[in-house]
Amino acid sequence: MKLQKSELPALLERIYSEVTPLYGVGKTADYIPPLSRVNPRQFGMAIRFVDGDEFTVGQASTPFSIQSxxxxxxxxxxxxxxxxxxxxxxxxxxxxxxxxxxxxxxxxxxxxxxxxxxxxxxxxxxxxxxxxxxxxxxxxxxxxxxxxxxxxxxxxxxxxxxxxxxxxxxxxxxxxxxxxxxxxxxxxxxxxxxxxxSMTMSCLDLARATESLANKGKSSFRTQFHGERMDKRVNALMLTCGLYDAAGNFAYQVGLPAKSGVGGGIVAVLPGYFSVAVWSPELDSYGNSVLGQKALELLTHYTSSSIF
Amino acid sequence: MKLQKSELPALLERIYSEVTPLYGVGKTADYIPPLSRVNPRQFGMAIRFVDGDEFTVGQASTPFSIQSxxxxxxxxxxxxxxxxxxxxxxxxxxxxxxxxxxxxxxxxxxxxxxxxxxxxxxxxxxxxxxxxxxxxxxxxxxxxxxxxxxxxxxxxxxxxxxxxxxxxxxxxxxxxxxxxxxxxxxxxxxxxxxxxxSMTMSCLDLARATESLANKGKSSFRTQFHGERMDKRVNALMLTCGLYDAAGNFAYQVGLPAKSGVGGGIVAVLPGYFSVAVWSPELDSYGNSVLGQKALELLTHYTSSSIF
Amino acid sequence: MKLQKSELPALLERIYSEVTPLYGVGKTADYIPPLSRVNPRQFGMAIRFVDGDEFTVGQASTPFSIQSxxxxxxxxxxxxxxxxxxxxxxxxxxxxxxxxxxxxxxxxxxxxxxxxxxxxxxxxxxxxxxxxxxxxxxxxxxxxxxxxxxxxxxxxxxxxxxxxxxxxxxxxxxxxxxxxxxxxxxxxxxxxxxxxxSMTMSCLDLARATESLANKGKSSFRTQFHGERMDKRVNALMLTCGLYDAAGNFAYQVGLPAKSGVGGGIVAVLPGYFSVAVWSPELDSYGNSVLGQKALELLTHYTSSSIF
Amino acid sequence: MKLQKSELPALLERIYSEVTPLYGVGKTADYIPPLSRVNPRQFGMAIRFVDGDEFTVGQASTPFSIQSxxxxxxxxxxxxxxxxxxxxxxxxxxxxxxxxxxxxxxxxxxxxxxxxxxxxxxxxxxxxxxxxxxxxxxxxxxxxxxxxxxxxxxxxxxxxxxxxxxxxxxxxxxxxxxxxxxxxxxxxxxxxxxxxxSMTMSCLDLARATESLANKGKSSFRTQFHGERMDKRVNALMLTCGLYDAAGNFAYQVGLPAKSGVGGGIVAVLPGYFSVAVWSPELDSYGNSVLGQKALELLTHYTSSSIF
Structure with missing residues (x-):
């Protein structure tokens, strides 16, 4: 990863401004009323480094339906x-x-x-x-x-x-x-x-909750898991299967293990470095957040982050 | 059809004696206890001509589970x-x-x-x-x-x-x-x-109940159906789809519209002539009665009955 | 079958006049040039009874590509x-x-x-x-x-x-x-x-060539086939599989064993009575002749012909 | 990665001795004679670090059919x-x-x-x-x-x-x-x-030929590729699709982008560190080398190498 952490706030603002023009490209999940009624033009992003530093932009503390x-x-x-x-x-x-x-x-x-x-x-x-x-x-x-x-x-x-x-x-x-x-x-x-x-969490909650996947199984809020290096294996599953039918394409474009939900959230990790969560309710035809995917693509692009 | 009705009783006895050696070739449906507990070595057959004449052999009056x-x-x-x-x-x-x-x-x-x-x-x-x-x-x-x-x-x-x-x-x-x-x-x-x-009927019940399909929609026990010539259309459906995945083969071997059930029953009709029902609980791998199919094949063979 | 043979010429003329309004509903096969270039507005029909009587209407003697x-x-x-x-x-x-x-x-x-x-x-x-x-x-x-x-x-x-x-x-x-x-x-x-x-035949050729299927295996132009009652079995196959994905519907609507081709031809038989061939190049989405199917449906309707 | 390069020779010998007991578990590809005739009990492995250091064990220089x-x-x-x-x-x-x-x-x-x-x-x-x-x-x-x-x-x-x-x-x-x-x-x-x-290469050839995938697109033997960061994208494809139907499991067990062939070869990379090739002709039911997979699993286990 090529980045000084001090640049993060500006970078997140830049990403924010670059993804918002995509409002309206996707549409909110319509299969249940509570999801379809969410204000579609929301975006939040939270990144947590394995040393505990956290950076956010937009509605990173707004709880949403994490779904899948x-x-x-x-x-x-x-x-x-x-x-x-x-x-x-x-x-x-x-x-x-x-x-x-x-x-x-x-x-x-x-x-x-x-x-x-x-x-x-x-x-x-x-x-x-x-x-x-x-x-x-x-x-x-x-x-x-x-x-x-x-x-x-x-x-x-x-x-x-x-x-x-x-x-x-x-x-x-x-x-x-x-x-x-x-x-x-x-x-x-x-x-x-x-x-x-139907669980509800915010981007910041999610970035914290996936810390262990970026940090060799260690979590700041919880004692160690039983299984050895569960993180490594769960990350492999996220990379190959985490974004429905678009997992291969996401691996190709973004190159981070990730899991999405039709509530518009996506979590991703760069093992050894950080966990990140984005949220924006409008989805593409695969059920993945349009702005969320773009934000993660920009993050990996600007920071040269990729597991590959 | 080449047959004098007076020959029917002897013919049914002949068929009966020719199918019973097949006991043990199939096995009763095992997916629910009441069907698997039925005595497998039973056989009944009832044929009803459109003029009302009826002939039976074996357990033609024993009620069984008609299933499909x-x-x-x-x-x-x-x-x-x-x-x-x-x-x-x-x-x-x-x-x-x-x-x-x-x-x-x-x-x-x-x-x-x-x-x-x-x-x-x-x-x-x-x-x-x-x-x-x-x-x-x-x-x-x-x-x-x-x-x-x-x-x-x-x-x-x-x-x-x-x-x-x-x-x-x-x-x-x-x-x-x-x-x-x-x-x-x-x-x-x-x-x-x-x-x-879970309906229960005997071969004789079934031969009577399908009379209308052999008799241009007319039933002895019931006033006319609303639809015109429903019999013709239902028969077409039985012929093409009546025996699960073995419909084509049954049409080829027997040549009568028919419908089977995993209780071991099969009904069939020769339009213009007769309706017939057979029952024997042991099934082949397609879920169709082994003795029942053989009995119908013999009936059509000995009487040169076929819609084709 | 309810019909005097003397009524056939008038019946075929009636059918002819009732199907021609359907010109333009379907379209000719377009996958090879020779078929797509055929004049689409043609119709022929030939019926041959098992006693050898033949009746035709339209372009019944025009050779066409019999395809399937x-x-x-x-x-x-x-x-x-x-x-x-x-x-x-x-x-x-x-x-x-x-x-x-x-x-x-x-x-x-x-x-x-x-x-x-x-x-x-x-x-x-x-x-x-x-x-x-x-x-x-x-x-x-x-x-x-x-x-x-x-x-x-x-x-x-x-x-x-x-x-x-x-x-x-x-x-x-x-x-x-x-x-x-x-x-x-x-x-x-x-x-x-x-x-x-790529074989080429006319409706009349086809009605004659399928005579054996209507006449218990006997053909006027050829000695007996080897197999016993091949006709019965081939008819069963035509009824269950003869019209591509529309076989079930055709059995339901028309009720005759039949085989179609993307050249626009269809042959059908009423066992014991007649063989019939129709031809008109415009096809429906299943690849079956639009006018051909309608003509056969009318024929069976007006003559109460059906194997069911 | 936890490893001193000086430990590599001993590590490769250890892996070699730990995989050879698996001879006989799989079997060589039998679909074409030249592959089925290969001596099945062969094993080679070559690893090339991005700085150019190379280590080998077994038949690492023996050419074999690279197939897929x-x-x-x-x-x-x-x-x-x-x-x-x-x-x-x-x-x-x-x-x-x-x-x-x-x-x-x-x-x-x-x-x-x-x-x-x-x-x-x-x-x-x-x-x-x-x-x-x-x-x-x-x-x-x-x-x-x-x-x-x-x-x-x-x-x-x-x-x-x-x-x-x-x-x-x-x-x-x-x-x-x-x-x-x-x-x-x-x-x-x-x-x-x-x-x-039908191309023929050795493990050493393959480790060199995939260097660019471990080294941000740079190859020692060739000028730069046209596309920017093709390596990152090709690695993503290998990880999600490289081992036939066993890609997900391999990602889970081994955690490296890899591509296998029915000749018994597998290439893999740890981006930023090394490319590696193994070969052993006996295959599992998915068409992947039994010893090859095990060798890569051991390599990643002993060196804590994984992209995840």
Whole structure:
């Protein structure tokens, strides 16, 4: 990385000014009312270096619905609980298909391709559910322990909307059950899953919560994870599978492990250097934030940051 | 058809003796306990000519679980209710895939290929549900009006077992809902669907209930259907889609429109001549009765019956 | 069938007048120049009863490119040569996919679903090639022996155009070879296949050539086939697979076994009664003649003809 | 990376002794005779640091058939010729399917998912063919300019064997042509493609030839590439798509951008540090070298090397 940290504030301002012309190119997620009602013209960005220095721009402290970014934290928690046993039930390969496809599941005996497609994430949630007295509370506490913010909870309004319209996820969970890869009751697992997807965090929360992925597993707010170098492995999964069907292109353009959500958030890490979170609600056709992707591309461009 | 009706009793006895050596070649459906517990070595056959003459052999009056044969009656009822509007929501083409595949549904915007695959049958049931105060009672009455037997009802034990293990059907119904092709509530439609599949009839009931398909739409036990020549069209659907993935082969070997169920029953018709039902619980790998198929093949062979 | 033969001339005139308003609804095949250059506003129809009576209307004697209808004759010839051994290499089930799909071939070990999709037809041609000194000549002679017209030959101009643009067929043939289901050399088999598809016949030729399918295997111009009741089985295949992806719908609407070609021809039979051929170059999106299908639908409607 | 370079020789010996017990676990590629005849119990490894220091163990100087590793060099050459225009014809996403699947190609209008599956590699070769007077010679010279070894040429015996059995590649090329994504003649492009896959190099050649990918695009044997930072982008593609269907798992286990071939070779890079090549002919079920993968896993484990 070519950059003095003292240049960061100016750089973030520059990025901010360069991405805002993209307002209107994408559009907010429309599948549930609470997401579609969000003011689309918002942008926030927070970067946290492994030494603890933090820099922000825009609405970096505004909480938003993290949606699929929660799959990252659920994965970390499940790995912390069951370790590599998780991989008996979920694969680690890119899916090459729309993130909610059922075809692959049928063809491959109910083993989802990876933990970031919905089917895989539901199996991850199932793992947490079956090892926890209060799975949602446990996940909330896990995330609070990573971000240091006990207000990182699920949003009841978003949860209700998710549950009300979650027919496709219900199809996936039932198919997993039919194929023998769901231990819990379908309704119970889905309830946890919808709550998990409804978690609310800000860019700053997310940059802190992913610190361990940039810092060899060490977190400022939490004792060490059980697994050795979980960060390295989770980063590999983010790079190959983290941005739905656009993971390959993002790796090519940006070159950082990252995970996105349809709430408009994206987290990314440069291992050894920093974790970063961006948020802007307008999405491209892949479900990834338009301004968020551009901001990360500019950040890596101006700082010559890339894992490659 | 080359046959004197007086030869029928001897012919049915001959067929009976020629198919029983096949006991043990197939095996009973094992996906729900009530079906797997049925005595597998049973065989019944009933043939009803359009003039009302009936001939039977074996356990032709033993009630059994008609399972997917119910899709035929549900289709007839739905066509009687909404007519050709049904085809806006279901196709009429063979599926070319295992009868419960979800892939096709995703690729073709939620329009099931035909009314005999599970997805299509669930849409048919949805149609009945949305036009009936008591859909299950209506279907029971419809079937009783066709067979003349008011004891043709759903079996509560089979229904409970179907509902308890119906994850794949739940996946299908939820996917249909997600894709906008299910009007009713998922749980309500599935409940009706499981009850419909749990209907109990005998070979003789079935031969009578399908009389209209052999007799230009006329039924001895019921007034005319609304639709003109529904029989012709339903027969076409049976021929192209009636035996799951083995429809083409059955058309080639037997040459009669037919519909099978995993309870071991098969109904078939020779338009203008007769309707026939066979039952024997042991199934081949496609889910079709081994002895049942053989019996129909022998019947058409010995009588030179074929629509072709 | 409800009809006096004396009414046929008037009926055919009526049908003619009722279909011609459909000129312009479809469009001619555009994938090779010789087909796209055909005058689109042509219509012919010929019907031949099993007693030898023939009736025609329009351009019933104009030769046209029979294209995929040739698959029917190639199938009959291959069955005549190798009998049921053919079914070790080709299935008898509808494909449920666009007629030239490669997916099914990969998934099912190189066994094409049926002899009327391109992959299946290429295997059929391969069978003829491997049992014939001069396969194309043999097929020409076979067809002439069925139609009684020695001028039924392949059109060199169409052949050259087919060969020049046949990349998809080349893909299929190479995949069949890779999967172990092509005995001949790829180029040799394709050459025969392109010539076969380029055969030229008129409606009258076709009605005569399919007489055996309406008449229990008997042909006026040729001695008996080897196989017993090949007609019955070929008719079953036509009904379930004869009109590409529209076979189910055609069975539902028309109810006759039939085979179509992108040259605009369709042959159909009512077993025991007649064979019929129609031709009009404008096609619907499935590749079937718009006027041809309508003419057959009207014929069956006015005469109450249907196998169902 | 935690390692003194002085420890390298001992480390490579240790790795060598730890992987050789795996002889016999995999088996050599059997699809063409020249590959199946290779002595399976061979292992070589060469590592080249960006400062030019080189270390080897085993048969690091033995030339072998690089097979799909050639796709990496062809990609670099094509990018050097046409730049980002290449991406109009090839995607950058993992395929999620067996490396030679045709399904994806049909569904996505002939745009291969990435340049490392066969379909994508054939499009890359097509690009080179259409911009070169002597495409094979150009590729040979390009590779020699990267490795500094003018003896890196194609092996005529392997080429002939590839061409003789390349039906699946012929299917792919014909389908690409049918779908409008092949400019050259099918036979011409395939000829170049088979020759490219038949190139022969040693581990040492490969470690040198991939130096630029570890060293920000700089090569010791060649002037700069045209494109800016091509290395970064090619590395991203290797990481997400380089090991067929096992790319995700390799990223997870090893964490280096890499490209494998069925000749048993694998190249990998740690950007900023080193390029490395391993070779051992016995393959796992994915077509990747068993000992090669293990050697790279041990190298990264003992040196804590990973991009993550």
């Amino acid at each position: 970014i929660s799959k990252l934290f659920a994965l970390m928690l499940a790995l912390d609980i069951v370790g590599d046993d998780l991989w008996k039930r979920v694969g680690r390969e890119p899916s090459g298909m729309r993130f909610n496809s059922l075809l692959q599941l049928e063809n491959e005996n109910g083993i989802p391709r990876n933990p970031f497609i919905n089917a895989g994430a539901i199996v991850v949630t199932d793992t947490i559910v079956n090892h926890s007295a209060s799975p949602v509370k446990r996940l909330e506490q896990f995330m609070a322990s990573l971000s240091g913010n006990v207000f990182n909870r699920y949003d009841p309004e978003v949860y209700v909307a998710e549950a009300r319209t979650g027919y496709r996820n219900a199809a996936i969970a039932n198919l997993l059950k039919a194929l023998g890869n769901l231990e819990g009751e379908v309704d119970v697992v889905l309830d946890s899953y919808y709550k998990q997807c | 044969i119910s899709k035929l009656f549900a289709l007839m009822l739905a066509l009687d209710i909404v007519g050709d509007d049904l085809w806006k929501r279901v196709g009429r083409e063979p599926s070319g895939m295992r009868f419960n595949s979800l892939l096709q549904l995703e690729n073709e915007n939620g329009i099931p290929r035909n009314p005999f695959i599970n997805a299509g049958a669930i849409v048919v049931t949805d149609t009945i549900v949305n036009h009936s105060a008591s859909p299950v009672k209506r279907l029971e009455q419809f079937m009783a009006s066709l067979s003349g037997n008011v004891f043709n009802r759903y079996d509560p034990e089979v229904y409970v077992a179907e509902a308890r293990t119906g994850y794949r059907n739940a996946a299908i119904a939820n996917l249909l809902k997600a894709l906008g092709n299910l009007e009713g509530e998922v749980d309500v439609v599935l409940d009706s669907y499981y009850k419909q599949c | 209808i040739s698959k029917l004759f190639a199938l009959m010839l291959a069955l005549d040569i190798v009998g049921d051994d053919l079914w070790k290499r080709v299935g008898r089930e509808p494909s449920g996919m666009r007629f030239n799909s490669l997916l099914q071939l990969e998934n099912e070990n190189g066994i094409p679903r049926n002899p009327f999709i391109n992959a299946g037809a290429i295997v059929v041609t391969d069978t003829i090639v491997n049992h014939s000194a001069s396969p194309v000549k043999r097929l020409e002679q076979f067809m002439a022996s069925l139609s009684g017209n020695v001028f039924n030959r392949y059109d060199p101009e169409v052949y050259v155009a087919e060969a020049r643009t046949g990349y998809r067929n080349a893909a299929i043939a190479n995949l069949l070879k890779a999967l172990g289901n092509l005995e001949g050399e790829v180029d040799v088999v394709l050459d025969s296949y392109y010539k076969q598809c | 590793i050639s796709k990496l060099f062809a990609l670099m050459l094509a990018l050097d010729i046409v730049g980002d225009d290449l991406w109009k014809r090839v995607g950058r996403e993992p395929s999620g399917m067996r490396f030679n699947s045709l399904l994806q190609l049909e569904n996505e209008n002939g745009i291969p998912r990435n340049p490392f599956i066969n379909a994508g590699a054939i499009v890359v070769t097509d690009t080179i063919v259409n911009h070169s007077a002597s495409p094979v010679k150009r590729l040979e010279q390009f590779m020699a300019s990267l490795s500094g070894n003018v003896f890196n040429r194609y092996d005529p015996e392997v080429y002939v064997a590839e061409a003789r059995t390349g039906y699946r590649n012929a299917a792919i090329a014909n389908l690409l042509k049918a779908l409008g994504n092949l400019e050259g003649e099918v036979d011409v492009v395939l000829d170049s493609y088979y020759k490219q896959c």
